[in-house]
Amino acid sequence: MNAPAMLSRTPVVALVGNPNAGKxxxxxxxxxxxxxxxxxxxxxxxxxxxxxxxxxxxxxxxIDLPGTYSLTPxxxxxxxxxxxxxxxxxxxxxxxxxxxxxxxxxxRNHLRFVxxxxxxxxxxxxxxxxxxxxxxxxxxIDAARLSALIGLPVVETVxxxxxxxxxxxxxxxxxxxxxxxxxxxxxxxxxxxxxxxARQICAAVETSTGAARRWSQRIDAVALHPVAGPLxxxxxxxxxxxxxxxxxxxxxxxxxxxxxxxxxxxxxRLPDGVLLSLINDGVLAGVGAVVVxxxxxxxxxxxxxxxxxxxxxxxxxxxxxxxxxxVGLNGRAFIPLLSxxxxxxxxxxxxxxxxxPRDRLxxxxxxxxxxxxARLPVYAVVIxxxxxxxDVGPFGLQGLVLFALYLxxxxxxxxxxxxxxxxxxxxxAPPFLMEMPKYQWPAGRDMALGLYGRATAFLQRAGTIxxxxxxxxxxxxxxxxxxxxxxxxxxxxxxxxxxxxxLEPIFAPIGFNKExxxxxxxxxxxxxxxxxxxxxxxxxxxxxxxxxxxxxxxLRAAWPLPTALAFLAWFVFAxxxxxxxxxxxxxxxxxxxxxxxxxxxxAAAYVAAGLTYHLAVAAGL
Amino acid sequence: MSSPATxxxxxxxxxxxxxxxxxxxxxxxxxxxxxxxxxLGFDEGVDVEILHRAPFGGDPIAVRVGNMVVALRxxxxxxxxxxx
Numbered sequence: 001m002n003a004p005a006m007l008s009r010t011p012v013v014a015l016v017g018n019p020n021a022g023k024x025x026x027x028x029x030x031x032x033x034x035x036x037x038x039x040x041x042x043x044x045x046x047x048x049x050x051x052x053x054x055x056x057x058x059x060x061x062x063i064d065l066p067g068t069y070s071l072t073p074x075x076x077x078x079x080x081x082x083x084x085x086x087x088x089x090x091x092x093x094x095x096x097x098x099x100x101x102x103x104x105x106x107x108r109n110h111l112r113f114v115x116x117x118x119x120x121x122x123x124x125x126x127x128x129x130x131x132x133x134x135x136x137x138x139x140x141i142d143a144a145r146l147s148a149l150i151g152l153p154v155v156e157t158v159x160x161x162x163x164x165x166x167x168x169x170x171x172x173x174x175x176x177x178x179x180x181x182x183x184x185x186x187x188x189x190x191x192x193x194x195x196x197x198a199r200q201i202c203a204a205v206e207t208s209t210g211a212a213r214r215w216s217q218r219i220d221a222v223a224l225h226p227v228a229g230p231l232x233x234x235x236x237x238x239x240x241x242x243x244x245x246x247x248x249x250x251x252x253x254x255x256x257x258x259x260x261x262x263x264x265x266x267x268x269r270l271p272d273g274v275l276l277s278l279i280n281d282g283v284l285a286g287v288g289a290v291v292v293x294x295x296x297x298x299x300x301x302x303x304x305x306x307x308x309x310x311x312x313x314x315x316x317x318x319x320x321x322x323x324x325x326x327v328g329l330n331g332r333a334f335i336p337l338l339s340x341x342x343x344x345x346x347x348x349x350x351x352x353x354x355x356x357p358r359d360r361l362x363x364x365x366x367x368x369x370x371x372x373x374a375r376l377p378v379y380a381v382v383i384x385x386x387x388x389x390x391d392v393g394p395f396g397l398q399g400l401v402l403f404a405l406y407l408x409x410x411x412x413x414x415x416x417x418x419x420x421x422x423x424x425x426x427x428x429a430p431p432f433l434m435e436m437p438k439y440q441w442p443a444g445r446d447m448a449l450g451l452y453g454r455a456t457a458f459l460q461r462a463g464t465i466x467x468x469x470x471x472x473x474x475x476x477x478x479x480x481x482x483x484x485x486x487x488x489x490x491x492x493x494x495x496x497x498x499x500x501x502x503l504e505p506i507f508a509p510i511g512f513n514k515e516x517x518x519x520x521x522x523x524x525x526x527x528x529x530x531x532x533x534x535x536x537x538x539x540x541x542x543x544x545x546x547x548x549x550x551x552x553x554x555l556r557a558a559w560p561l562p563t564a565l566a567f568l569a570w571f572v573f574a575x576x577x578x579x580x581x582x583x584x585x586x587x588x589x590x591x592x593x594x595x596x597x598x599x600x601x602x603a604a605a606y607v608a609a610g611l612t613y614h615l616a617v618a619a620g621l
Numbered sequence: 622m623s624s625p626a627t628x629x630x631x632x633x634x635x636x637x638x639x640x641x642x643x644x645x646x647x648x649x650x651x652x653x654x655x656x657x658x659x660x661l662g663f664d665e666g667v668d669v670e671i672l673h674r675a676p677f678g679g680d681p682i683a684v685r686v687g688n689m690v691v692a693l694r695x696x697x698x699x700x701x702x703x704x705x
Contacts, residue, residue, distance in 0.1 A: 069660035074653055109662045152687050191659050199667075208688075216690070217672070224673040230654060254664075318692045322677040325694075331681075431654050431697050434685060435661060436690040 011060040011176045012093045013052065014084060016117065017101035018110050019067035020311075020437035022129040024048075025159035026101055027064040028449050030168075037453045038087065042509055045080045046352075052171040055166065060096070069109075070191065071116055075355045075431065087183045094183055097123040097176050099168065104134035104141055104156075105438060107206055111150075112191075112198040118152065120184035122567040123175035127155045127168055132161070133438065138209030146205045153377050162444040216438040225313050233319055237338065238313075240303045244296050244342050245373070251295035259288040277478060278471070286470020286496070291459070293343055296373060300342045304335065304350060305450045309442035313353070314434055321432060327414045328421030330356070330432045331364040338411070340370035344580045345458065348587055358425045362417055364587060365425075365597050368580050369413035369573065371406045378571050379405055385552040386564040401568075408572045412604065424596070469578045473522050477533075491533075496521045510570075510606060511563045511613035527577050529556065562616035569612040574605025631669060631684060631698040639670045640703035642686075649700045662687045663701060 017023045027035070031050025038047045065084055066077035072444040073079035080089070087094035100117055102110035107128075114126055128143055147154040153171040157164030222228050263280045270276040307313045313335060321331030332354045340347030347367045354360040379402055387398045473496070482493040491497050500518040507517050515534065523530030535551050555564070581594040588594070634640060642665050647655040663669075672690060673683040680695045694695055 069657065072653075072656060074657065106689055109660070109689055112660070191656060192664065195659060195662075195664050220673060220683070220690075224675075226674070226676040230676050314692070318673075318675055318681060318683060321681050321692070321694070322675055325680075331692075428651075430651075430657075432681060432692070432694050433654070433661060433697070434655055434692045436692055 009178075009180075011058065011096035011180075011296055012063065013060050013097045013099060013172060013176070014063045014065050014095050015099050015101055016065050016081060016085065016113075017067060017510065018069055018103070018106075018113055020106075020435060021067065021101040021103045021110060022159050023067055024064060024103045025443060025446050026099075026127060026129060026157060027062065028446050029159045029162050029165060031062055033449065033452075034516070035449070037457075040080050041091065041437045045077050052169070052172075054176070055169045056173045058173065058176070060172075060176070061093075065139045068113075070113060071186070071189075075357070077355075085117075085122070086183065086186060094180060095122060096180055097125065097172060099125050099127050099172070101127045101129050104128050104131045105137055105139060107139075107141060107200045108198055111202060112194050114150065114152070114190075115194045115198055116189050118150070119187060119189070122184055123177075124152050125168065125171045125175060126150070126152050127157045127164070128154055129159055130159045132154045132158045133440070133575055137214060137438075142205045146201070149201050149204060160446070219439050220315070220436075223312065224318065229315075229319050233316055236307075240300070241341070244299050244346075245304065247299055248295035252292050255288070255292050259284055259292075274478075279553070280475065281468065282471050282474030286474065287467050288373060289470075291372070294316045294455070295460065296342050297346050297458055299452060300339055300346055301451055301454045302447065304339060304346070305447050305454075306442045307335070308353070309446060309450075311437045311439045314436045317434060318436065325432075327417040328429070329359055329417055330354070330429065332434070333359060336363055337367060337370055337467075340367040340372060343372050343374065344370070345583050346454075348580070348583050349454070349457070351587065354431045358427055359429050361588065361593065362420050362425045364584055365600075366413040366416045368597065368601060369409045369416060371409045371572070372527070374577065375571055378527060379532050379568065381534075381551060382555070382564055382568055385555040386559070386561055405568060405572055408569075408608075411575060412608075416600070416604070469582075473523070477522055491518055509611035511560075511566045511617075512570075512609070513559070513563065515558065516563070516567060523577075527571070530571075561621045565616050565621070566609040566613035570605045570609040572605070573608050574601050628702045629704075631671065631703055632682075632695050632700045634669070634671045634703065636671065639668055642667050642669055642701060643704035644702040646700040646702070650697075653699075658697075658701075661691050662689050663691075669701075669703060 015023050015027055027048060027050065030052050035048055035050035040047050046065060046307075050062050050064075051059055052062040054057050063084065065081040068078040068081045069083050071085070073082050083089045084092060084094060085098070098117060098358070100114045102114060114124075117124055127148075128141065128146070131141070134141065143154045143156050153175070155164050155168045155169060155171050223232055244603040263284050266276060266279055266284075270279070304313075307316070316334060317331030320334040324331050324333055333351070336347045336350040336354070338347075339350050344367045347370065348364050351360045351367070351602065352362045354363060383398050383401055387401050390397050392400060476496040476499065477491055477494050479495055480493060482490045497518060499512060500520055503520075504512075504514050504517050507520075512520075519530045519533035520531040531551070534555070559567075581598060584597055585591055629640075639678070642663060644654075644665060645658065645663060650658070663667070667687050668685075670685045671682055672685050675681050675683075679695070681692050682698060683690055683692050684698070
């Protein structure tokens with residue numbers, strides 16, 4: 001290697017540690033906002049990298065590797081960590097040094113992993129993190145003694161308060177040489193022996209006043225109480241959903257108004273024609289219909305991140321495990337499914353916390369059955385048109401029907417999970433074994449960075465696949481244009497209309513008329529678009545959920561009641577939007593599962609709508 | 622491995638009772654699961670205590686093992702014997 005190449009070499013440093021060691025907080029504290037979040041090729045494991053300036057002026061690449069308990073992986077995340085350490089990932093430079101992040105309140109178990117990393121021979125610096133919480137729990141660790149016993153530099157840090165970062169930089173600078181170290185070679189390690197060694201070292205360096213975990217145990221006395229625990233969980237979830245729907249209302253209105261203003265402005269500036277229609281009716285209408293959910297998704301993510309970082313998420317999984325186990329899932333599936341009530345996209349993204357691949361896949365496949373908020377406008381219009389606004393006992397009939405639709409989705413999801421776990425995703429799930437970390441206040445910086453990462457991921461998707469698919473759907477609905485003397489709605493002359501006509505025989509047996517089939521095609525872009533598509537088909541201009549009165553009257557005249565009920569049943573199961581299929585493609589890294597998801601939900605919707613239609617006809621409705 | 626007539630497992634611990642792990646029936650576990658148990662700190666001679674039992678039937682349980690809290694289902698806890 002010649003001198004200039006040596007000077008330009010950027011050392012690579014990885015953060016490695018057990019889950020809950022505060023690794024990501026340390027990464028955020030070290031790199032601030034200068035971080036790039038991406039994916040490792042072929043897997044849905046997040047790759048987080050940033051720049052770290054060492055005190056001697058050198059700059060290195062800092063990588064936040066997924067948390068793992070050992071070098072023997074049990075999930076795709078853990079495999080990435082192992083492969084990165086051994087320099088086996090294509091396109092990734094081998095490591096120059098490792099920062100082993102360990103939780104001072106859980107020294108024993110985390111130290112065992114450090115002892116497993118040490119024989120690899122890579123320069124290794126130990127970040128003894130969360131020493132403040134250890135002190136709070138009455139634990140004092142002699143860091144100098146620890147360093148002497150394990151023969152590695154040990155730096156005390158408090159990542160969330162940016163304490164110890166300079167010392168960590170100095171220790172790294174001293175450890176990183178000018179030439180890269182030799183690649184480590186995997187060696188079998190005796191876990192039990194390391195565990196014992198860790199316990200002995202721990203006993204020598206740690207003094208505890210016995211108050212350990214006092215705070216967490218006090219909170220758990222309520223949070224995991226057989227009666228108070230579920231009530232608290234229900235209260236938190238109720239608050240979360242209130243927030244998602246009510247706090248998001250105003251910003252959603254602004255986004256809608258902004259898009260409408262932009263459309264009106266463009267209509268003034270551009271000549272009436274294909275270009276204007278493409279931008280206004282295709283791009284802005286389609287992408288706008290998805291971006292309008294950004295406020296809800298951000299609020300939902302803020303809650304999820306706070307619940308994750310505080311340590312409560314594992315408590316929710318603990319409380320719900322028993323119920324989830326009955327359909328072959330585990331407690332960790334609960335929050336992703338719950339999130340799917342707002343939108344399946346964040347729900348499916350949240351399944352990354354499920355460590356069993358089969359459980360995760362099952363959860364992804366049933367997530368679209370949770371009634372997402374995009375289905376509400378559809379339900380609202382059809383219920384408004386066909387379900388009489390009278391009371392049944394103390395309840396309104398319309399509300400009861402809406403509740404029944406939500407319930408049908410949940411029951412459908414349970415049945416689907418039960419069936420999938422015995423067929424498509426068959427196989428023993430790894431047993432439910434979950435560390436329940438101590439409670440912590442979510443750090444503002446970590447929340448902000450996490451939220452920023454997820455928001456950009458969502459917008460990137462809206463900007464690419466959803467944009468492309470809305471343009472295609474717009475094209476299908478706009479071409480060919482109606483003849484000059486055409487007196488039927490324009491959509492009937494278009495390709496979407498032709499597709500609808502071709503599909504009509506398939507849907508006729510379940511009571512769907514031609515107009516419904518027309519609306520189902522653009523409804524693939526986003527479910528609520530089906531409402532405006534129905535408006536278009538029934539030759540109404542500018543129908544959306546706020547101006548739906550005209551449409552309600554039209555539908556009431558045009559559809560028999562069994563058709564309306566079948567349409568509702570259809571929407572409980574099927575037309576999952578293109579965005580959901582796209583995110584499923586991304587999260588499962590293959591087209592197989594989105595195609596399977598589409599097929600099984602289509603079949604379920606078809607059967608449900610058909611049954612509803614024929615039962616309603618038989619009942620003389 | 623010593624096995625008295627009726628080995629006492631974690632499941633039999635009373636509330637607030639602290640015991641030491643006497644034996645783990647690793648033969649009854651998949652190798653990965655046995656290893657994960659070890660990684661989470663379950664090992665002969667380590668102190669355990671049941672902190673919480675989940676609602677709806679007392680399964681899973683939250684166990685303190687060393688100074689870590691781990692949730693596990695009772696069928697797995699039944700493979701971990703304790704000495705009083």
